[in-house]
Amino acid sequence: VYNAQKLKQSGGQTGWSDPLRGLQFQPGISNFDDYSANVQIRGGDYDENMIILDDLPLYNVEHYFGLTSNISGELARELTLYKEAVPPQFGGRASGVIDISSENQVEAFAGDVYLSNLLASARMDIPMGTKAEMTFALRSSLVNLAASDLFTADREAGPGQIFIGEQSSGEETALDTEANPRSDFQDYYLSLKWKFGRAGQLRLNGFYGQDNYDNTVVHSRVYPRLEREVELMRLEDEEDWYNGALGLRWDQSWGQLWTQTSLLNYSSHHYDLGKFFFVRNPVNGRLLNGDRYQNNSAISGWKMSHAWQVSLTEQSQFEFGLETLLENSEFNSMAADSTERLLTDDALTQAFFFSWNSTIAGLEYNIGLRTSHFEMTDKWYLSPRVLLRYSFMENIFMQASWSLQQQFLREVYFETPTGRSFNYFALSNDQRIPVLEATQISLGAGISWRSLSVVISAYDKYYDGMVEQLAGIIGSNTGGGTFFQPGALIFLEGTGRNRGAELSANLYPGNWELLTAYTLSKNTVRYNRLMRGEEIAAPNDRRHQLSLHLGYRPNEKWRFAAEFSYASGRPFTDVSSVSGELRDRRNVNELLRNARLESYQRLDFTAAYNWSGGGGEWEIAAQLFNALDRNNQFYEEYFYSFRNVDEEGLPQNFNLGYEQELLGITPSLSLRYRWP
Numbered sequence: 001v002y003n004a005q006k007l008k009q010s011g012g013q014t015g016w017s018d019p020l021r022g023l024q025f026q027p028g029i030s031n032f033d034d035y036s037a038n039v040q041i042r043g044g045d046y047d048e049n050m051i052i053l054d055d056l057p058l059y060n061v062e063h064y065f066g067l068t069s070n071i072s073g074e075l076a077r078e079l080t081l082y083k084e085a086v087p088p089q090f091g092g093r094a095s096g097v098i099d100i101s102s103e104n105q106v107e108a109f110a111g112d113v114y115l116s117n118l119l120a121s122a123r124m125d126i127p128m129g130t131k132a133e134m135t136f137a138l139r140s141s142l143v144n145l146a147a148s149d150l151f152t153a154d155r156e157a158g159p160g161q162i163f164i165g166e167q168s169s170g171e172e173t174a175l176d177t178e179a180n181p182r183s184d185f186q187d188y189y190l191s192l193k194w195k196f197g198r199a200g201q202l203r204l205n206g207f208y209g210q211d212n213y214d215n216t217v218v219h220s221r222v223y224p225r226l227e228r229e230v231e232l233m234r235l236e237d238e239e240d241w242y243n244g245a246l247g248l249r250w251d252q253s254w255g256q257l258w259t260q261t262s263l264l265n266y267s268s269h270h271y272d273l274g275k276f277f278f279v280r281n282p283v284n285g286r287l288l289n290g291d292r293y294q295n296n297s298a299i300s301g302w303k304m305s306h307a308w309q310v311s312l313t314e315q316s317q318f319e320f321g322l323e324t325l326l327e328n329s330e331f332n333s334m335a336a337d338s339t340e341r342l343l344t345d346d347a348l349t350q351a352f353f354f355s356w357n358s359t360i361a362g363l364e365y366n367i368g369l370r371t372s373h374f375e376m377t378d379k380w381y382l383s384p385r386v387l388l389r390y391s392f393m394e395n396i397f398m399q400a401s402w403s404l405q406q407q408f409l410r411e412v413y414f415e416t417p418t419g420r421s422f423n424y425f426a427l428s429n430d431q432r433i434p435v436l437e438a439t440q441i442s443l444g445a446g447i448s449w450r451s452l453s454v455v456i457s458a459y460d461k462y463y464d465g466m467v468e469q470l471a472g473i474i475g476s477n478t479g480g481g482t483f484f485q486p487g488a489l490i491f492l493e494g495t496g497r498n499r500g501a502e503l504s505a506n507l508y509p510g511n512w513e514l515l516t517a518y519t520l521s522k523n524t525v526r527y528n529r530l531m532r533g534e535e536i537a538a539p540n541d542r543r544h545q546l547s548l549h550l551g552y553r554p555n556e557k558w559r560f561a562a563e564f565s566y567a568s569g570r571p572f573t574d575v576s577s578v579s580g581e582l583r584d585r586r587n588v589n590e591l592l593r594n595a596r597l598e599s600y601q602r603l604d605f606t607a608a609y610n611w612s613g614g615g616g617e618w619e620i621a622a623q624l625f626n627a628l629d630r631n632n633q634f635y636e637e638y639f640y641s642f643r644n645v646d647e648e649g650l651p652q653n654f655n656l657g658y659e660q661e662l663l664g665i666t667p668s669l670s671l672r673y674r675w676p
Contacts, residue, residue, distance in 0.1 A: 017073025017114065019100070020051075020061065025547040027502035027517040028083055028457070030540075030567065037062050037069035040540055041083045042459055043498030043523040044095030047411030047425075048438070051098045052090075054191065054205045056245035059269035059299050059425065063185040063211055064141075070187045070209040070243065074112045074123040075102050075137045084442045084459065085387035085401040088353035088368035089307060089321060094407040094438035094463070102191065106133040108676060116670035118143055131196065137189040146181030146215065181215035199253035205265075210242040233279050241271040259309045261321075268300035271424070294334045297424035299409070301327040320354035327409060331424040345427040348375040349408060364389045374408050376429045381406045399444040399457075407436040412467055412491075432491040434465035444502075451508040456501070463496035466525055494527035496538060515549040537571035544568045561606040569596035569633070597633040602626050616675030622668070629665040 020037050023029055030040050038046040038061060051058050053071060061069045083096040090097045104110075106125040114121045121139035128134055187209030194202045219233040247265030254260065276292040307321030331343040355368035366387040373380050385403035408428045428435040444457030468491070500521030507514045523538035530536075546566040553559050572595055608621035626632075 018068050018071070019073055019076045019079050020069040020071055020098070023079065023081065023098070025515070025517055025549060025563070025565075026081070027455075027504045027519050028459075028500070029081075030519065030542060030545050037067070039098070041096035042440075042461060042500065043521055043538065043540060044438075044461075045411065045540065047409070048093055048095035048407060048436075049098060050090055050093040050096075051100070053100045053189075053207060053245070054102055054203075054247070055249050055263055056205055056207055056247045056265055057267050057301070057303070058207070058243055058245060059267060059301075060241065060243045060271075063187070063209065064146075064183050064213070068119075070207075071100055072114075072121045072123075072137065072139050072187075074114055074121050074139075075189055076100050077102055077104055084440060085366065085368075085385040085403045086405065087366075088355050088370035088383065088385065089305070089319070089323075091323070091351055091353065091370050091372060091383065092325070092349070092406070092408055094405050094436050102135065102137075102189070104135070106135070110674075110676060112672070112674045114670065114672045116142075116668060118668070132192070132194045134193075135189070135191040138187070140186045141184045144182050144184065146183035146213065178220075179215055179217045181213070183211070183213040185209065185211040201251045203249045203251075204247070205249070206246045208242070208244045210240075212240050214238040231280060234277065236276040238274040239272065241269070243267075243269045257311050261305075261307045261309075263303065263305045265303050266301070267303075268298070269425075270296070270298045272296040295332065295424070297329075297331045299327065299329045299425035301325060315360075316356075316358040318354070318356050321352075323349075323351045323353070325349040325351075327427060329409070329425045329427050331426065343424075343426050345376065345429065347408065347427045349373070362391050364391070372406065372408075374428070374435070376408070376427055377435060379430075381435070395448045397446050399442075399446075401442045402440070404437065404439050407438070410436065410467060428465075433467055434493050436463065436465040436467075438463050453504075453506045455504045458501045459499065461498040463498075463525075466494045466496045466527070468492040468494065468525075468527055468530060492527045492529050494525055494530070496523070496525040498523045498538075511553045513549070513551040515547075515551075517545075517547040519545040521545070539570065539572075541571055542567045542569075557610050559606075559608040559610070561604075563604045563606075565600065565602045565604075567600040569599050571596050600632050601628075601630050602632065603628050614673075614675075616673055619672045621670050621672070623670075625666040625668065626664055631664070 018037065020039060024039055028042050030043075039049065040046065041049055051061050058070070061071060063070050078101045080099040080101075081096065082090065082099070086093070086097050090099075104125055106127050108127060110125045112123045119139060119141045121137070123135065123137040126134045126136070187207070190204075190206045192204045196202065215235075215237045217233075217235045217237070218231060219235075220229050220231045222229045245265060245267040247263065250260075250262040252260045272294070273296065274292075274294040303323070303325045305321060305323040307319060310318045312318055326346070326348050328346045329343065330345075349372055351370055351372040353368065353370040355366060357366045358364070366385075368385045370383040371380060372383065383403075383405050385401070385405075387399070387401040389397055389399045391397045410426050410428055410433055411423050412426055412433065426433050438461055440459060440461040442457060442459040444455065446453070446455035448454075498521065500519055503516070503518045505516040520543065521541075522543060523541040524535050525538045526533065526535045544567065546564075548564045549561065550563075551559070551561045603626070605624045605627055606621060607623075608619055610617060610619045612618070
């Protein structure tokens with residue numbers, strides 16, 4: 001369990017408060033991607049996590065492609081992370097659960113207002129008599145984030161480097177990139193709470209967030225031999241998405257032993273993507289190829305659950321319940337003035353769960369079981385979990401856990417004609433998309449002594465039912481050129497394994513704090529029909545991840561912090577040297593997959609000053625993100641491949657593409673006021 005007010009002080013790369021960003025500084029939790037506020041738990045993918053805000057499941061938690069999450073620091077009060085032996089009332093995810101609560105004890109009118117040079121957010125708690133209360137929160141971007149001078153790396157869409165294959169003429173100049181992006185976002189939250197009778201409470205929660213983005217990117221290049229600039233590529237991009245949820249919760253106590261919790265909620269996420277692109281011959285300016293396509297995906301779900309908690313003794317509790325979930329997923333792709341509905345499914349999941357928690361002579365054990373019937377496969381699935389924790393000498397503990405979890409809702413990736421990936425949600429059906437099963441065993445121990453606390457753990461997680469969607473024909477065609485583009489859709493099924501060790505060491509000497517989180521891990525996947533069936537590095541395989549936080553508070557008014565992040569480079573399939581013949585990704589040698597981006601390194605500085613005035617507390621903060629201005633890579637993208645040298649000097653085996661970088665040095669300034 002984390003205090004969201006403390007988490008939000010770390011990881012907000014642009015100065016705004018973000019508890020999910022702060023969570024990325026914990027061991028076993030990673031991202032190291034400036035364009036994603038999602039988290040990866042012990043090597044799992046983003047879709048393997050269930051993120052819940054006040055009982056509302058959120059299918060998407062990102063604003064502006066992940067620069068910030070849609071959970072503001074002003075809204076969140078407490079964050080509970082489950083990354084092993086997840087309680088059985090949370091089902092349907094293979095890695096973990098992030099349960100966020102905004103609940104606050106409202107006794108008087110209170111508020112929290114935050115203003116930065118990029119966005120503004122506010123939260124207000126309003127008592128409504130002695131039995132009711134209301135919480136309202138909103139946030140909005142204040143400027144065009146995409147075109148802001150602070151985000152030069154994103155605005156320029158990377159340095160636009162050209163990748164050369166086997167030979168080149170050596171006379172080309174650097175690729176010039178011009179972009180005109182526009183982006184804005186808003187989100188809203190409302191909660192109404194009403195207490196009735198002696199021990200009853202109703203709570204209505206609602207959330208809505210939306211993003212709008214469009215951009216035109218032109219790639220051109222000056223050829224000294226031709227003495228002119230040639231527009232090689234033009235890409236027009238328009239993307240819009242929203243996330244909405246509404247829920248009702250009823251809590252009731254029946255005496256001192258029995259309590260009941262009933263939930264009814266609806267959640268949805270919708271994403272629209274429209275792109276237009278063309279490529280011209282760098283020599284004569286003729287149009288080589290171009291296309292316009294539009295993808296949209298949607299996922300929605302109705303959920304109803306009832307749970308009962310029974311206190312057998314002060315140290316023993318039993319919980320059981322029922323859950324019904326109806327989900328609908330849809331993915332459409334349109335190109336060449338025709339529409340093809342690739343995937344659309346509805347599925348009903350019914351589950352029964354129970355758990356037993358007890359402590360005997362310092363040994364705490366938690367035993368749980370969830371059994372689910374999934375309509376798409378018409379099968380029953382058992383999901384047991386066991387957690388044992390033994391404490392002795394008051395400051396030392398040892399812990400072990402084992403669990404088996406299933407995931408029925410998958411996020412898969414559709415390859416666009418330019419080789420980019422577009423993710424969408426789909427329900428498992430045991431045909432093209434299998435049910436994902438994850439078995440995990442974990443061991444850990446911890447010790448605390450004076451101002452020092454150390455926790456170590458090791459885990460081994462095995463996946464069955466990994467899925468990869470592709471059909472990419474890559475490389476040069478004879479005589480002319482070809483896009484790195486996919487053909488018909490193919491779903492590949494495979495296995496995966498994530499194993500690692502985690503270290504968390506926190507030291508609080510006087511006014512200082514030193515927080516260290518280190519993860520050593522290896523994540524692999526294997527598909528019989530991909531890379532010749534060899535075990536290859538998973539897309540999110542980062543062998544070493546290190547986070548260091550140094551904080552200093554000389555007094556109650558000032559706060560200083562420095563944070564350093566390091567992660568090994570991610571693997572990718574290097575196709576820059578593939579040429580001469582048609583190649584299929586299923587038969588590419590696994591050595592090409594061993595190429596890795598450069599390591600991620602980032603140093604941030606923060607300084608904040610607090611004072612009292614106007615009936616509340618003020619804070620002004622300044623942050624310098626990526627203070628060393630390191631060029632961290634995001635991805636490498638390939639568009640087009642030429643093969644032969646012609647009389648105009650066009651280079652042989654010329655692979656056209658560019659490298660996308662993450663954010664460079666980014667300063668920010670913010671002001672916050674909280675009352676009473």
